[in-house]
Every structure is written in structure tokens, then in C-alpha cells.
Amino acid sequence: MNQVSGRAWVFGDGINTDDMYPGFAMRLPIEEAARHMFHASRPEWPQLVHPGDVVVAGRNFGLGSSRPVPLLFRELGVAALVAEQFNSLFFRNCINYGLPAATLPSATRLIREGETVLIDFTDGSLRVGETVHPIAPLPELLRAVLDAEGLLRQLELDGKLRPGKG
Amino acid sequence: MPETLIQKVLGRASGGQAEVGEIVVCEVDLTALIDIQFAHDRLADVVSVADPDRIMIVFDHAVPAPSIRDAESGRKARAFAAEHGIRKLFDLGQHGIVHQVLAEQGLARPGWVVACTDSHTCAAGAVGAAARGLGPAEVLQIVCTGRTWHQVPPTVHYALSGRKSPWVNGKDIFLHIAGRYGDATGHAVEFGGPGLAELPMADRRTIATQGAEIGADFTIFPADQHCLDYVTAAAPDAEPAPVRPDEDAEYAAVRGIELSGISPMVARPGTVIENAGPVGDLVGTRIDQAFIGSCANGQLADLEVAAEILKGQQVASGTRLIVTPASQRIYLEASRRGLLADLVEAGATVTNPTCGACFGYHMGTLAAGEVCITASTRNFKGRMGSTEAEVYMASPATVAASAIRGVISDVREVVG
Numbered sequence: 242m243n244q245v246s247g248r249a250w251v252f253g254d255g256i257n258t259d260d261m262y263p264g265f266a267m268r269l270p271i272e273e274a275a276r277h278m279f280h281a282s283r284p285e286w287p288q289l290v291h292p293g294d295v296v297v298a299g300r301n302f303g304l305g306s307s308r309p310v311p312l313l314f315r316e317l318g319v320a321a322l323v324a325e326q327f328n329s330l331f332f333r334n335c336i337n338y339g340l341p342a343a344t345l346p347s348a349t350r351l352i353r354e355g356e357t358v359l360i361d362f363t364d365g366s367l368r369v370g371e372t373v374h375p376i377a378p379l380p381e382l383l384r385a386v387l388d389a390e391g392l393l394r395q396l397e398l399d400g401k402l403r404p405g406k407g
Numbered sequence: 408m409p410e411t412l413i414q415k416v417l418g419r420a421s422g423g424q425a426e427v428g429e430i431v432v433c434e435v436d437l438t439a440l441i442d443i444q445f446a447h448d449r450l451a452d453v454v455s456v457a458d459p460d461r462i463m464i465v466f467d468h469a470v471p472a473p474s475i476r477d478a479e480s481g482r483k484a485r486a487f488a489a490e491h492g493i494r495k496l497f498d499l500g501q502h503g504i505v506h507q508v509l510a511e512q513g514l515a516r517p518g519w520v521v522a523c524t525d526s527h528t529c530a531a532g533a534v535g536a537a538a539r540g541l542g543p544a545e546v547l548q549i550v551c552t553g554r555t556w557h558q559v560p561p562t563v564h565y566a567l568s569g570r571k572s573p574w575v576n577g578k579d580i581f582l583h584i585a586g587r588y589g590d591a592t593g594h595a596v597e598f599g600g601p602g603l604a605e606l607p608m609a610d611r612r613t614i615a616t617q618g619a620e621i622g623a624d625f626t627i628f629p630a631d632q633h634c635l636d637y638v639t640a641a642a643p644d645a646e647p648a649p650v651r652p653d654e655d656a657e658y659a660a661v662r663g664i665e666l667s668g669i670s671p672m673v674a675r676p677g678t679v680i681e682n683a684g685p686v687g688d689l690v691g692t693r694i695d696q697a698f699i700g701s702c703a704n705g706q707l708a709d710l711e712v713a714a715e716i717l718k719g720q721q722v723a724s725g726t727r728l729i730v731t732p733a734s735q736r737i738y739l740e741a742s743r744r745g746l747l748a749d750l751v752e753a754g755a756t757v758t759n760p761t762c763g764a765c766f767g768y769h770m771g772t773l774a775a776g777e778v779c780i781t782a783s784t785r786n787f788k789g790r791m792g793s794t795e796a797e798v799y800m801a802s803p804a805t806v807a808a809s810a811i812r813g814v815i816s817d818v819r820e821v822v823g
Contacts, residue, residue, distance in 0.1 A: 255678060259787040264767040267443065268476055281789040301592050304622050304678075305787065306526045306766075307540040309447065326592055328622050329558070330526060334542035380430055382556060392544040393449055401551040403452040 243363045245321040245341055247295035251354040256282070256298050258305035258331065262313055275316040292318025295358050299324065299349045303331025311338035321360055323348050323367065323376075336383045339391030343367060343376040362387070409653035411562040412627045413595040416537040416650065420520045425559045427657075432556050433537075436519035437461055438549050439505050443468040444524050445483040446476060448543045450550070456491045457553030463495035463514060464488050465505040468525075468762045473769035503734020503760045506530035506616060506702040511736055513642020517630030517650045520557075522549050527702050527784055529623065530616035533608065534638055535630035535650040540619065560624045561659040562595040563588075564652075567602030569667040574818045576712070576802035577606075577613030578704060578782060582672035584664065585621050586683030592622035594659060597652065599629055602666045608637045609708035616703040620679045620785060671818055673780070674800040677788055686805055689815045694778045697722075697810035698791075699803045700731030700758075701765040701783035707737050709782065709803040713755075714746040716807040716822060722754035723813030728806075729771045731758045755810075767791040773798070780815055782806045 260281040266274035279286045296314065302324035303310065311334055314322070321341040325348045335342040343360050345351065345367055352358055352369050359368040365378045379387070389395040396402040410418065410425070418425035420433035438461060444450070456462060464484055472478035488496045497508050506527055509515040515531035521538035522528065524546040531538035541555065549555050565584065596618050598611070611628050618626025628634065630650040638647045674683035699705070699713050710732060722728045730750050732738040738760055741747050747757050758764070764771030765783040773779055773792030779799070781791065786798040799815065808821035 255680070257678075257787050259766075259785070259790050263789055267446075267768065268474055271447070281787075281794040301590055301622055301680075304590075304592075305619075305785070307524045307542050309543055312447075329560075329593060329624050330540050330542065333545060337542050337544040380558075382430060392548055396548060396551060401454055402449055402547070403454060405449065405452065 244359065244361050245295065246357060246359045247293045247320045248291070249295050249297050249352050249354055249356050249358050250290065251349055251352060252296065252298040253349065254299035255301045255304060258303060258308055258310055262308045262310045267308060271312050271316050275313040278313050278317070287317060290317050290319065293320050295319070295321050295323060297323045297348050297352050300326045301328060302326065303328040307334065309334060309338060311335045311340040314340055323352070323358065323360070325349060336386050337392040339387060341387060345374055345376050409655040409657070411595065411656045411658065412535070412597045412629060412650065412652040413537060413562055413625050414559060415652065416518055416520065417557055417559055419518060420537065427559050427561050430556050430558045432554055433520050435461065435522050435549050435553060435555055437463065437514055437521050438546060439509060439523035440464045440546065441468055441505050441523065441525060442466045442470065442480050442484055443477070444543050444546070445480040445487065448547055450487050450547065451483060453547070453550060456550050459492045459494070461553065462493050462550060463497065464493055465497045465508050466499055466502040467504045469769055470499055470502055470761050471759065501735060503736065504702045504705065504762055507705065507733035507737070510612060511641055511734060513638055513645050516638055516645055517634065517647045522546060522555060526619045527616045529618045529626045530612055530702055532618065532625055532627040533611040533615040534634050535628060537625055537627065539625055560593055560595045562597050563591055564597045564599060564658045564661045566600035566661060566663045567598060567606065567666055568600055568663060569602050569665045570605055571666040571669060574671060574804045575669055576804060577610030578802040579669055579672045580610065580664070580666065581614045581617040582674050582679060582683040582800070583669045585679040586672065586674070586681060588662065589681045590622045594623055595625040595627060596623045597627050599652065603631065604633065607708065608633065609706045612706065613703050616784060671802060671805050673805065673815060674786055676786055676797040676799060679786065679800060686801065686815065686817045689799065690817055692778065692815040694726055694780050694809055694814060696771070696773060696777060696779040697726060697728045697806045698764055698771060698779060698781040698783055699806050700729070700733065701762065702733060703784045704782040704803050705731050705733030705737065707740055710737065710741045710746050713803050713807040714749040716804060716818065717753035717755065717811065718749040720753050720811050722810045726810055726813040728755040728810040729758060729764055730755045731764060732760050734760050764791065780806050780809050
């Protein structure tokens with residue numbers, strides 16, 4: 242999980258969890274729930290996104306609930322998230338479900354939709370076009386979780402969780 | 408170094424000092440599991456729990472089970488309790504919204520670290536606990552290990568002064584703050600000042616609960632005498648100790664709030680952040696539905712106010728009022744006091760204690776084009792049903808008054 246490269250989808254400020262993972266979808270299996278991502282702001286998006294794409298957002302990304310939104314992003318194959326500022330609950334959730342997340346001030350000005358971004362979590366950089374921007378490094382504790390592809394896998398490796406029936 | 412409230416609590420829990428910005432690993436004093444998390448989460452795969460006495464299981468989000476899938480979650484929750492010897496099980500009959508149950512059972516205490524996979528876990532900050540919502544995977548980790556980590560946030564301090572006016576609720580105080588100062592992403596929000604002494608616990612609990620809506624990491628009140636009495640009444644053997652910040656602690660910002668200057672407030676649909684103002688701005692807005700409930704405003708004090716306004720009145724024709732007591736205990740007490748009769752006679756629909764209507768899951772769901780005024784937690788687009796419905800947010804008093812008139816109304820004019 243050291244490098245991610247993908248095509249950018251750019252969203253605005255204050256994208257909340259209920260938009261990304263609506264309440265009614267919480268009674269659906271993850272693969273079906275994923276089809277309802279951004280139902281309030283951009284309902285056609287789940288049909289347009291491709292595996293390997295990167296989602297970029299503005300300030301206060303992920304305000305709201307603890308529902309496991311990153312599982313839906315992963316279901317659709319989203320490779321990483323970039324935001325100017327993350328809600329801390331949402332940020333923790335991303336890392337814990339093995340979805341890399343990078344903070345880059347002014348991300349929505351620096352990255353245009355459809356551009357390819359290359360994120361290097363090891364040296365802490367994000368490249369778009371010819372420009373390279375520094376991103377905030379992840380604390381060691383969280384790097385370890387990402388390296389294990391998420392907290393559940395880490396708990397399995399530690400013998401605390403029986404290997405997944407799913 | 409002098410410390411803020413959140414530094415004090417996280418420092419104690421991690422066995423050292425908690426510097427702002429530092430990541431500290433904390434012992435978790437209480438972890439609450441909720442019914443719906445047994446649907447996706449791997450709780451059935453847990454080898455052993457760190458401490459069964461520090462875990463509670465509460466049925467709240469989808470009760471009584473509205474679908475086979477939810478019924479399956481309930482079955483898994485009961486099996487988990489049996490397998491791991493969890494005695495703090497609040498199954499149907501003893502149920503309620505988890506944050507209310509935590510409070511009334513005295514299971515959130517001053518200085519504790521509390522975890523739960525519901526974003527309104529910050530409610531327990533009303534009793535001086537470091538409480539926040541965490542993702543389901545992290546709660547699973549805490550169940551297994553008894554520990555979690557927190558990054559110690561900088562704190563915004565609100566110094567309260569004066570006394571609130573009649574009909575003003577914690578909701579109005581919160582909406583004033585959210586409307587004027589916006590979000591608190593990445594910060595703890597701490598309350599203090601001389602105005603706190605006369606602020607009832609019910610209002611503190613509403614404010615603490617709503618902290619999630621401005622993106623605060625924690626919302627926290629000092630454990631003053633009022634708080635200690637409240638916790639001791641709920642749990643006589645708790646012996647809670649005062650928790651206060653140091654006087655010269657460093658804050659990211661200190662803001663004064665004169666309580667007497669706050670009037671009934673309404674948030675417009677979408678968010679509370681920089682999107683709330685005095686009720687007068689919106690008086691006359693037509694409503695289809697009015698809702699009083701949730702972990703924020705389904706308390707006994709909220710039902711009392713609603714019943715006081717609605718007694719002898721009628722909900723307007725064409726408007727529906729839904730009232731959800733936050734717990735079985737509240738339901739019972741409201742029944743004993745005749746509050747439920749007053750509400751039902753006025754035309755309200757009183758429901759079972761659940762999160763159902765607040766998150767648009769299994770009741771009170773809105774159709775496209777409908778307008779709701781709610782005294783619940785969240786007014787996001789699509790939160791309570793259709794993405795083409797509009798959700799305004801206000802206090803129980805404003806919601807009750809609006810239900811009588813069928814339009815958003817100023818309670819001070821309705822009661823006269």
C-alpha cells in the first residue's frame with residue numbers, strides 16, 4: 242500500500258456519511274449498498290467509477306456517522322481518498338478498513354476531475370501532472386494497520402479474531 | 408503543563424501526560440455494542456473478550472426487529488452475550504437508545520473513556536467522560552484488547568454565563584454555537600463558566616450529543632457537583648470524583664456565550680454548520696411532519712416540555728407529530744406522569760424507544776417533497792427518508808409548537 246495511482250473524482254466540502262452510505266442501504270449487503278453511494282448528491286456516480294480510481298474531496302470530508310463507508314469505496318474498487326480535511330471518525334474508519342487516505346490542503350483546487358494522481362505514502366507525496374505536493378505522513382500506528390490491509394486482518398494475525406467467514 | 412479537560416481524561420487513561428497532538432493508547436472503561444453492528448461486523452469471530460464487565464450490549468437502532476435481517480442481528484447479539492458472559496445486556500423490554508441507557512444506568516462516569524460505534528457517543532461527555540464514536544472495526548478491536556488510541560486534540564472552550572430564558576433548550580444553545588462558529592473538526596469542545604452551574608443535565612446531554620454535528624472529536628463538560636449528583640443518583644456505588652480543567656490551560660479558542668441572549672433557534676436543511684438562526688427567520692414554513700426523540704432530545708425533560716405545550720391543544724390537520732421516548736425507563740416514567748396521555752390526546756403518535764425515525768431506517772420516513780421539523784440529531788439531506796425531503800432542526804418546544812400550527816412557529820407566541 243505504498244503507492245497508489247488513479248484517476249480522480251472531485252467532490253466538494255462537507256460530504257457526509259449519510260450521502261455516501263444512506264440509512265436505507267444499511268439493511269443491504271455491502272455489494273448492493275455500494276450502488277447507492279452519493280445518493281443525495283451524485284447518484285449516477287457508482288455506475289461511472291472504475292476500479293483504481295481515487296476520490297478527492299474538500300473540507301470536513303466524512304462528517305456524520307460511524308457506518309463503514311470505506312467498505313463501500315473498496316467494494317467499488319476505489320484505491321485511495323484525498324481530502325483537504327477529514328472528519329476524524331471517518332479518517333480512522335478508512336485506515337481501519339484498509340483504505341489509504343491522504344490529507345492535502347487545497348486538494349480540490351490542485352486536482353481536477355479526470356486527472357491522474359500518484360500518491361506515495363512512503364515518502365509522503367502526491368503528484369498530479371508535473372507537480373509534486375507533500376502530504377501529511379501517517380503515524381506509525383496507522384501505517385501498520387494499512388500494511389496489514391486493515392484492522393480486522395491485523396486482529397486475525399494477532400489470533401484475536403477467528404479467520405473470516407466474512 | 409496546565410491541562411484541558413480532554414487532556415486530563417486521556418492522560419489518566421493512558422497512564423501519563425497527554426500532550427496536544429500526541430497519539431495516546433488508552434484503557435477503555437466501557438464499550439457499548441449496538442444491535443445493528445452484529446449484521447456486518449465480525450463479532451461472531453471474536454476469540455475472547457478483554458473484559459466482559461466493561462462491555463454492554465444495547466438494542467436500539469432497529470427494534471423491535473423491522474426485518475428478518477435485523478432479527479438475525481438480534482439473534483447474533485444475544486448469542487454473543489451468552490458466549491462471552493456479557494451481563495450488561497439491554498434487550499427488548501430493558502432497551503433504549505444506547506446513550507440514554509448509558510446515562511440512566513450510570514455506566515458513563517466522570518473521567519472514563521467510553522467507546523461505541525455510534526457517532527453520538529460524545530453524549531457521555533456531559534458527565535466528563537472522553538467519549539466518541541468509533542468505526543465498527545475499532546470497536547471490535549477494543550472488545551478484544553480493552554484498549555484504543557486517541558490523538559489528543561486542541562480544545563475550543565465555551566465559557567457560559569447568565570441563565571437561559573424560558574423555553575430555551577440545550578438544542579438552541581448548540582444551534583447558536585453551530586450557526587455562529589461553524590465546525591470544530593479535529594478539536595475537542597469543552598464547556599465551563601459560571602453559567603454552567605444552572606444548566607440542567609438534560610441540556611448538557613443534548614449539547615454533548617450534538618457535538619458530532621460540528622465534527623468535534625470530543626464534547627466534554629466538567630464534572631461539577633450537579634454532574635456528580637446526577638451520576639450518583641443513577642449509580643449509587645459509583646463514587647464519582649470531580650473532573651475539571653486546569654485554570655490556566657491553553658485553548659485553541661475561548662468563546663463566551665451569554666445564555667440569556669439565546670432565543671429559540673432553527674437549523675435549515677442539510678447541516679447545522681453555519682446554517683442555523685433564530686426561529687423568526689423561518690416562522691410560517693409549512694411542515695408535514697414533526698419529530699421529538701433521539702439520543703439528543705428524547706429525554707424525560709423533553710417529553711415534559713412537549714406535553715406542557717400540547718396539553719389541551721391539537722396537532723394541526725395535515726401535520727403528523729411523532730414522539731419517541733429515548734428509553735423504556737423514560738417511556739414508563741412519562742406514562743406514570745400522564746405525559747403520554749397528554750401527547751396522544753393532542754394527536755401525537757408515541758412510539759417505542761428506538762433510533763428508527765432519526766436515521767430514516769424503519770419508521771417516520773419522509774416522502775419526496777415533504778418537510779419535517781425535528782428535535783433529533785441530524786438534518787443531512789436524505790437523513791430521514793427521501794433526498795427530496797427537507798429536514799429542519801429545532802428544540803422539542805419549537806417542534807411541539809410548530810406541530811400545533813402546522814408551520815414552523817415561535818413557541819413564545821404559541822403559548823402566549
